[in-house]
Amino acid sequence: MIEPIYLNHAGTSWPVPTPVADAVCEAMRAHPVEWPDRFLKAHAAVCRFFGVADPDQLLLTPGCTSSLSTAVASVDLPAGSHVLTSRWEHHAVYGPLQKLSANGVVVDVVPDGDDSPMDLGSLEQSLATKDARLVAITAACNVSGDLLPITQIIELSHRYDAMVLIDAAQIVGWMDLPLDELGADMVAFGGHKGLQAPWGIGGLYMAKSAKLKCATAQCAIPDPKTGATSSQWGSRPGYCDVGSVDQYSLAGLEAALHRLGETTRLADLEVARQQVSRLRETLSGDRRVTLYGMAEGSRRLPTIAFSVAGETSGQSAERLRKHGLIVGSGLQCSPLSHEAMGTSETGVVRISVGVRQPENEIAVACERLADFCAGAH
Numbered sequence: 001m002i003e004p005i006y007l008n009h010a011g012t013s014w015p016v017p018t019p020v021a022d023a024v025c026e027a028m029r030a031h032p033v034e035w036p037d038r039f040l041k042a043h044a045a046v047c048r049f050f051g052v053a054d055p056d057q058l059l060l061t062p063g064c065t066s067s068l069s070t071a072v073a074s075v076d077l078p079a080g081s082h083v084l085t086s087r088w089e090h091h092a093v094y095g096p097l098q099k100l101s102a103n104g105v106v107v108d109v110v111p112d113g114d115d116s117p118m119d120l121g122s123l124e125q126s127l128a129t130k131d132a133r134l135v136a137i138t139a140a141c142n143v144s145g146d147l148l149p150i151t152q153i154i155e156l157s158h159r160y161d162a163m164v165l166i167d168a169a170q171i172v173g174w175m176d177l178p179l180d181e182l183g184a185d186m187v188a189f190g191g192h193k194g195l196q197a198p199w200g201i202g203g204l205y206m207a208k209s210a211k212l213k214c215a216t217a218q219c220a221i222p223d224p225k226t227g228a229t230s231s232q233w234g235s236r237p238g239y240c241d242v243g244s245v246d247q248y249s250l251a252g253l254e255a256a257l258h259r260l261g262e263t264t265r266l267a268d269l270e271v272a273r274q275q276v277s278r279l280r281e282t283l284s285g286d287r288r289v290t291l292y293g294m295a296e297g298s299r300r301l302p303t304i305a306f307s308v309a310g311e312t313s314g315q316s317a318e319r320l321r322k323h324g325l326i327v328g329s330g331l332q333c334s335p336l337s338h339e340a341m342g343t344s345e346t347g348v349v350r351i352s353v354g355v356r357q358p359e360n361e362i363a364v365a366c367e368r369l370a371d372f373c374a375g376a377h
């Protein structure tokens with residue numbers, strides 16, 4: 001039996017690094033008296049990693065999906081107002097947006113540019129002519145890895161007084177994301193992809209300037225003098241943090257960030273892009289393979305989306321599994337992207353390398369991919 005090589009890190013990273021797994025186990029054994037302090041320390045570490053000065057601006061959540069639906073539900077969107085989004089959204093963004101239409105909110109999908117997943121001219125036109133209150137976009141398409149120009153989108157949207165929500169699920173761990181500096185009103189992320197933390201933990205950043213309308217009950221911590229507690233209504237979304245955050249996964253996230261913090265994100269991304277370009281080159285020699293996404297590697301995350309003529313993506317993925325490569329297939333929870341790519345019927349195969357994936361695995365993966373291509377004829 002050949003040892004399979006895991007190449008689906010854009011779905012979930014694997015294996016969990018040893019210090020991360022150790023931190024989870026250690027947290028499971030911690031005494032309850034330690035829980036509040038452990039929570040505060042880990043929360044502060046997450047804020048430090050993301051350049052957030054005030055921990056109240058970063059809500060810990062069960063993951064990016066949860067962050068995104070909390071964010072969308074917290075924006076004041078009257079009937080007749082517009083939300084703008086891209087053609088490349090994961091359902092975790094597009095699903096909550098679609099539900100808004102029941103309240104009379106209009107969701108507009110901004111078209112692509114000639115050489116970009118979003119046409120900034122069309123975006124500006126919508127911002128200028130419609131009552132656009134929110135621009136909700138992914139930082140990178142989870143199918144193709146294509147990056148959206150988020151800095152320009154934030155700047156443009158703010159010029160027209162629209163708030164911006166960024167789905168950072170794909171870019172965290174690959175790109176530096178200093179949230180206080182970025183300027184987005186809200187940023188959602190999860191731990192289990194590029195950050196290499198366990199499932200069950202993520203975050204929602206809310207800028208001080210973000211005008212939110214929340215009806216979230218927050219449990220007040222008992223007054224140390226009187227012991228009295230009271231229920232409050234916050235102006236920010238909130239959970240009863242210490243009681244409801246997965247503290248084991250949070251401990252894993254803290255350890256994962258500590259590990260990643262040792263080098264800059266850019267160095268890991270450059271290595272992974274080179275690895276992916278070797279895999280892509282192997283595929284591009286095969287006439288039956290169609291590659292998706294922007295040609296220029298520097299405008300993509302280390303992800304490859306492709307299909308093989310005459311096969312569904314599930315069939316290709318199964319053949320790849322027999323060649324010892326574990327990849328993603330199907331619609332990757334992003335039917336909108338597949339509509340844009342014209343691949344709704346067959347889906348695509350997605351190969352995505354991990355942060356610091358061992359070089360020898362990539363060399364073997366190239367050989368196995370070449371065998372796969374040879375077998376497709």
Ligand SMILES: Cc1ncc(COP(=O)(O)O)c(C=O)c1O
Nearest residue numbers: 063064065090092142167169190
């Ligand atoms: C772009 C994008 N957004 C949101 C999500 C949902 O993330 P989570 O699994 O942390 O809820 C994913 C995960 O596949 C994703 O790729």
